Amino acid sequence: MEFNEREPIYLQIIDDFKQKFANGTYQPGQEIPSRRDLAAQLRVNPNTVQRAYREMEEMNLIKTLRGQGSFLTDDASVARTIREEMVNRLVSDFVRKMSALGRSAADILSDLKLYLDSKGSDPVDHD
Structure with missing residues (x-):
């Protein structure tokens, strides 16, 4: 670590x-x-x-x-809660940073869809 x-x-x-x-x-x-x-x-x-x-x-x-x-x-509910908290934090950080670049909600959705479509079944950038 x-x-x-x-x-x-x-x-x-x-x-x-x-x-x-x-x-x-x-x-x-x-x-x-x-x-x-x-x-x-x-x-x-x-x-x-x-x-x-x-x-x-x-x-x-x-x-x-x-x-x-x-x-x-x-307790499986603890794992679900932790996962949800982590997803919400990541999405919030992403949206905040994109908004700081002047991107609207519609732009962010479009950018994300375009990115995911271009990556196919493996959306992780391995560079």
């Missing part, structure tokens, strides 16, 4: 867990690394990971069972 300097590391750790949970890389109920193991793996202060885990527990993304470890929630 590569960290950027624009936001706190613990938030980036949370976002990484959310993304991997939402896209199916991490499965509901899956055990996750201990706080110490993840801190060593990411080369960050254990307190940073502790804060990320505490926040994820508060949002019901993970649960910690004494003596057994920490696990992703097995």
Whole structure:
């Protein structure tokens, strides 16, 4: 994981867990690394990971069972909610940036359709 300097590391750790949970890389109920193991793996202060885990527990993304470890929630509605939040944030950022370029809602829809049509079945630009 590569960290950027624009936001706190613990938030980036949370976002990484959310993304991997939402896209199916991490499965509901899956055990996750201990706080110490993840801190060593990411080369960050254990307190940073502790804060990320505490926040994820508060949002019901993970649960910690004494003596057994920490696990992703097995509540499918949490995954759906996280996925929806991530999609909404990305769409909002995209629309805001396109609007800053002077594009109307109709222009944005047209631009997006044109882009997707030109990419066929693989809309991801692999450049």
